[in-house]
Amino acid sequence: xxxxxxxxxxxxxxxxxxxxxxxxxxxxxxxxxxxxxxxxxxxxxxxxxxxxxxxxxxxxxxxxxxxxxxxxxxxxxxxxxxxxxxxxxxxxxxxxxxxxxxxxxxxxxxxxxxxxxxxxxxxxxxxxxxxxxxxxxxxxxxxxxxxxxxxxxxxxxxxxxxxxxxxxxxxxxxxxxxxxxxxxxxxxxxxxxxxxxxxxxxxxxxxxxxxxxxxxxxxxxxxxxxxxxxxxxxxxxxxxxxxxxxxxxxxxxxxxxxxxxxxxxxxxxxxxxxxxxxxxxxxxxxxxxxxxxxxxxxxxxxxxxxxxxxxxxxxxxxxxxxxxxxxxxxxxxxxxxxxxxxxxxxxxxxxxxxxxxxxxxxxxxxxxxxxxxxxxxxxxxxxxxxxxxxxxxxxxxxxxxxxxxxxxxxxxxxxxxxxxxxxxxxxxxxxxxxxxxxxxxxxxxxxxxxxxxxxxxxxxxxxxxxxxxxxxxxxxxxxxxxxxxxxxxx
Amino acid sequence: xxxxxxxxxxxxxxxxxxxxxxxxxxxxxxxxxxxxxxxxxxxxxxxxxxxxxxxxxxxxxxxxxxxxxxxxxxxxxxxxxxxxxxxxxxxxxxxxxxxxxxxxxxxxxxxxxxxxxxxxxxxxxxxxxxxxxxxxxxxxxxxxxxxxxxxxxxxxxxxxxxxxxxxxxxxxxxxxxxxxxxxxxxxxxxxxxxxxxxxxxxxxxxxxxxxxxxxxxxxxxxxxxxxxxxxxxxxxxxxxxxxxxxxxxxxxxxxxxxxxxxxxxxxxxxxxxxxxxxxxxxxxxxxxxxxxxxxxxxxxxxxxxxxxxxxxxxxxxxxxxxxxxxxxxxxxxxxxxxxxxxxxxxxxxxxxxxxxxxxxxxxxxxxxxxxxxxxxxxxxxxxxxxxxxxxxxxxxxxxxxxxxxxxxxxxxxxxxxxxxxxxxxxxxxxxxxxxxxxxxxxxxxxxxx
Numbered sequence: 012x013x014x015x016x017x018x019x020x021x022x023x024x025x026x027x028x029x030x031x032x033x034x035x036x037x038x039x040x041x042x043x044x045x046x047x048x049x050x051x052x053x054x055x056x057x058x059x060x061x062x063x064x065x066x067x068x069x070x071x072x073x074x075x076x077x078x079x080x081x082x083x084x085x086x087x088x089x090x091x092x093x094x095x096x097x098x099x100x101x102x103x104x105x106x107x108x109x110x111x112x113x114x115x116x117x118x119x120x121x122x123x124x125x126x127x128x129x130x131x132x133x134x135x136x137x138x139x140x141x142x143x144x145x146x147x148x149x150x151x152x153x154x155x156x157x158x159x160x161x162x163x164x165x166x167x168x169x170x171x172x173x174x175x176x177x178x179x180x181x182x183x184x185x186x187x188x189x190x191x192x193x194x195x196x197x198x199x200x201x202x203x204x205x206x207x208x209x210x211x212x213x214x215x216x217x218x219x220x221x222x223x224x225x226x227x228x229x230x231x232x233x234x235x236x237x238x239x240x241x242x243x244x245x246x247x248x249x250x251x252x253x254x255x256x257x258x259x260x261x262x263x264x265x266x267x268x269x270x271x272x273x274x275x276x277x278x279x280x281x282x283x284x285x286x287x288x289x290x291x292x293x294x295x296x297x298x299x300x301x302x303x304x305x306x307x308x309x310x311x312x313x314x315x316x317x318x319x320x321x322x323x324x325x326x327x328x329x330x331x332x333x334x335x336x337x338x339x340x341x342x343x344x345x346x347x348x349x350x351x352x353x354x355x356x357x358x359x360x361x362x363x364x365x366x367x368x369x370x371x372x373x374x375x376x377x378x379x380x381x382x383x384x385x386x387x388x389x390x391x392x393x394x395x396x397x398x399x400x401x402x403x404x405x406x407x408x409x410x411x412x413x414x415x416x417x418x419x420x421x422x423x424x425x426x427x428x429x430x431x432x433x434x435x436x437x438x439x440x441x442x443x444x445x446x447x448x449x450x451x452x453x454x455x456x457x458x459x460x461x462x463x464x465x466x467x468x469x470x471x472x473x474x475x476x477x478x479x480x481x482x483x484x485x486x487x488x489x490x491x492x493x494x495x496x497x498x499x500x501x
Numbered sequence: 502x503x504x505x506x507x508x509x510x511x512x513x514x515x516x517x518x519x520x521x522x523x524x525x526x527x528x529x530x531x532x533x534x535x536x537x538x539x540x541x542x543x544x545x546x547x548x549x550x551x552x553x554x555x556x557x558x559x560x561x562x563x564x565x566x567x568x569x570x571x572x573x574x575x576x577x578x579x580x581x582x583x584x585x586x587x588x589x590x591x592x593x594x595x596x597x598x599x600x601x602x603x604x605x606x607x608x609x610x611x612x613x614x615x616x617x618x619x620x621x622x623x624x625x626x627x628x629x630x631x632x633x634x635x636x637x638x639x640x641x642x643x644x645x646x647x648x649x650x651x652x653x654x655x656x657x658x659x660x661x662x663x664x665x666x667x668x669x670x671x672x673x674x675x676x677x678x679x680x681x682x683x684x685x686x687x688x689x690x691x692x693x694x695x696x697x698x699x700x701x702x703x704x705x706x707x708x709x710x711x712x713x714x715x716x717x718x719x720x721x722x723x724x725x726x727x728x729x730x731x732x733x734x735x736x737x738x739x740x741x742x743x744x745x746x747x748x749x750x751x752x753x754x755x756x757x758x759x760x761x762x763x764x765x766x767x768x769x770x771x772x773x774x775x776x777x778x779x780x781x782x783x784x785x786x787x788x789x790x791x792x793x794x795x796x797x798x799x800x801x802x803x804x805x806x807x808x809x810x811x812x813x814x815x816x817x818x819x820x821x822x823x824x825x826x827x828x829x830x831x832x833x834x835x836x837x838x839x840x841x842x843x844x845x846x847x848x849x850x851x852x853x854x855x856x857x858x859x860x861x862x863x864x865x866x867x868x869x870x871x872x873x874x875x876x877x878x879x880x881x882x883x884x885x886x887x888x889x890x891x892x893x894x895x896x897x898x899x900x901x902x903x904x905x906x907x908x909x910x911x912x913x914x915x916x917x918x919x920x921x922x923x924x925x926x927x928x929x930x931x932x933x934x935x936x937x938x939x940x941x942x943x944x945x946x947x948x949x950x
Binding site: 024029030033039046051057 | 789801803811860866884891
């Protein structure tokens with residue numbers, strides 16, 4: 012019998028070797044396929060169940076935090092809540108089990124969950140107390156400015172971006188329509204799926220952060236760039252050239268006239284044409300005074316056709332068409348912010364900010380600092396220059412010219428008594444009849460004789476009217492309210 | 502020979518440390534779901550396991566030192582994993598299961614000690630062979646009786662008496678192993694020597710084939726009416742292998758294999774639930790959200806564990822159906838990785854090795870056959886369910902001995918363990934057992950033919 016017992020032993024051992032081989036097969040060879048299988052929610056679940064730090068606004072308001080899931084039967088241990096809801100939807104983004112994450116939740120996911128190498132090393136002592144070295148983040152966006160932007164814009168489609176031109180910190184980051192991250196980040200899978208479907212069907216793509224992920228014709232606000240390129244290339248000064256007083260400009264190789272609004276006659280030097288937003292003069296400046304090559308290089312020095320180094324996912328590039336070099340009619344149109352020129356609201360806020368900041372465009376960012384639970388610093392944002400499109404002298408020239416636009420030009424809506432305010436309006440006509448346009452205003456403000464502390468860009472989409480005054484009338488009050496509030500509590 | 506017991510004590514302490522350490526690690530993690538209030542139950546479980554060792558010191562001082570510590574590690578580790586299962590609607594929480602499992606462990610260890618007390622010599626059991634046969638078949642057919650039989654999860658293997666549900670099939674395993682061992686120890690010479698030539702096959706006389714056929718029919722009944730594939734396969738393997746070991750006639754293996762193949766083919770073509778099991782095994786991705794759900798989630802969980810696992814109490818929050826019982830192995834691999842899964846496989850291999858060593862060293866035919874049968878039950882059951890979970894074999898719903906939650910399984914396996922230990926406990930002044938003293942495993946089989 013013993014011989015057979017031995018054989019039985021060998022047979023059973025072979026069975027177990029087969030188990031061992033199959034187990035290795037699953038754990039090693041199939042592991043990647045299993046992990047990447049769309050049906051497999053384990054990796055997402057792991058991320059979703061991880062402890063996540065809080066996000067707080069620049070003025071100390073809680074924007075996002077994780078709380079124990081009140082639904083104890085749920086498969087999720089935590090619930091991510093956004094006390095400010097819609098107001099900061101595009102800032103925090105959502106953090107969803109099915110749809111991943113957006114906004115800061117996506118950009119800083121590793122820091123929030125304490126997964127970065129630095130945090131892991133720091134938390135090494137807590138090796139056996141897993142996942143507790145989360146990062147709590149403070150952002151520069153202020154709840155009060157965000158609220159004012161929201162109230163002022165109301166239910167019109169558009170964006171408001173305010174930045175501190177000295178540091179690149181974003182102070183207000185609002186666009187409408189937006190979404191409530193609570194609706195997408197819940198643990199009730201059916202409810203979040205419904206919300207997702209609704210947001211995707213809703214007009215105006217509420218899930219997109221229009222203020223930096225969408226671009227629009229900048230219209231006359233782009234004349235600040237054109238004029239600045241003129242100054243920086245030495246082809247334009249405040250006194251020279253003086254453009255002819257005409258009602259329209261016809262570029263070489265075309266009969267199409269770029270006319271001034273309502274066929275008005277205008278012309279003169281840079282401060283004069285900027286104040287009245289003279290189409291004919293700026294079209295001529297771009298086409299003849301500066302020229303295609305320098306206009307392309309110049310606008311690229313202002314951040315067009317470049318990736319913006321903002322600490323948010325998937326920023327859109329602003330665009331200045333490079334093919335204008337061999338296409339004077341298009342160049343003429345582009346010089347006044349029409350044709351194919353497109354800019355994000357963020358980009359135009361940075362344009363105003365660079366003028367106010369001595370010609371240096373700071374890297375835009377939202378995160379100011381990340382601290383661990385013990386309160387020690389994990390990461391902080393230092394002000395860094397991104398581009399320097401203007402020399403300090405030329406920046407000062409353009410700054411004074413833009414202040415002139417507010418004092419005695421199209422942007423009088425921005426006037427704030429006791430402060431130095433500069434600005435530029437824009438009305439990007441959409442070529443419809445009756446005329447409709449994207450109305451813009453960009454500007455900066457600060458105490459007299461001191462560097463500006465805030466720069467702003469406002470765009471309100473698809474408004475009635477097409478006059479140069481429209482930008483100032485529609486977007487002006489919104490920008491002024493934001494500037495005032497920012498100045499009141501620097 | 503208390504050397505063996507001292508070896509065992511060392512191993513037991515190791516098992517207790519591993520379990521307690523696993524529990525501490527699992528509850529330290531901030532993410533872990535282990536409830537703090539199962540601590541007293543954990544202490545009770547560990548106390549019980551040490552109590553089993555103390556009982557062995559008194560009742561079976563020369564018994565094998567390997568089996569109990571290995572069972573203790575499996576029992577303890579399974580306990581920690583069950584306590585840490587994620588919550589799931591309409592299912593008892595890990596905490597409740599842990600409390601129940603502590604009670605079952607107590608009953609199991611009680612049955613273990615009682616078996617050692619009652620069974621002084623295994624051969625005393627030989628006389629009750631036909632009682633065992635009747636009781637065994639009765640137990641197997643019990644769930645088919647209307648009124649007390651209950652169908653749970655599609656298998657009619659439960660008997661409900663008041664509030665308590667139990668699986669008589671689990672008890673029948675051991676009872677039938679006792680009957681087979683007694684019957685074969687008595688008849689094996691006759692069966693082996695009476696030859697009936699059929700072509701190249703040297704078959705035994707048909708009159709001795711009766712029991713084989715009866716066993717085969719009983720397994721078919723179990724498979725068809727109770728839809729319990731795993732158990733029927735185990736019974737059949739048990740009988741055929743014991744017959745072969747007892748008579749040394751390979752023709753029994755051939756015949757058994759043939760009958761098994763015929764039965765399997767018949768079952769596959771005639772019964773949809775058998776066909777469905779095979780289809781899921783071949784391609785679980787056909788219906789990932791329903792019939793293939795358990796298999797696929799199990800694979801995902803195991804793959805997620807990788808080499809070293811997610812860590813105890815940190816598994817994904819998906820609760821695989823039956824993850825506290827049939828699917829506990831997937832939980833092991835998820836949380837302890839390839840390493841943990843390998844440890845469990847090796848643990849069962851150790852038990853199989855120890856059991857067969859006991860069989861080959863036993864001097865009486867009955868003891869030999871009983872030890873072989875009991876070891877085979879343990880080894881085949883673990884192989885079936887681990888193979889099912891890893892998709893090496895079609896999934897047959899049986900529990901993983903000592904690890905799975907479940908009263909019937911745990912209590913019966915402790916009785917089985919006690920019987921094996923009782924067989925191994927004999928005075929062998931003539932045969933030194935150096936290897937046993939060091940705790941090292943000798944090669945399977947001692948060569949005392």
